Amino acid sequence: MEKFSIICPCCEAALTIDAQTGAILAHEEKKKVHGSFEDLKGELSKQKELRDQLFSQEMSSMKDRERLLDEKFKEAMKRAEGEKDVPYRNPLDLD
Numbered sequence: 227m228e229k230f231s232i233i234c235p236c237c238e239a240a241l242t243i244d245a246q247t248g249a250i251l252a253h254e255e256k257k258k259v260h261g262s263f264e265d266l267k268g269e270l271s272k273q274k275e276l277r278d279q280l281f282s283q284e285m286s287s288m289k290d291r292e293r294l295l296d297e298k299f300k301e302a303m304k305r306a307e308g309e310k311d312v313p314y315r316n317p318l319d320l321d
Contacts, residue, residue: 228245242252261269 231242238256240254
């Protein structure tokens with residue numbers, strides 16, 4: 227019986243496959259390397275800092291967004307005041 231082994235591109239598991247039938251004979255998952263407690267703790271603190279940084283960026287962009295939207299609204303109101311005499315033309319009616 228001929229068989230061959232391949233490595234899964236997704237999970238990097240070793241698969242042993244029968245050449246004639248194509249059936250999977252064996253499946254060995256990749257061994258996970260467990261770090262020390264201090265390494266895991268350091269990784270968690272890095273992730274927390276990244277989350278805090280992203281949150282603060284989003285908060286500042288939301289504050290700035292409100293100001294930008296207010297300016298755009300005022301500009302649109304000025305344009306609307308200047309074009310009072312022009313009737314509204316729906317672009318869908320032009321078909």
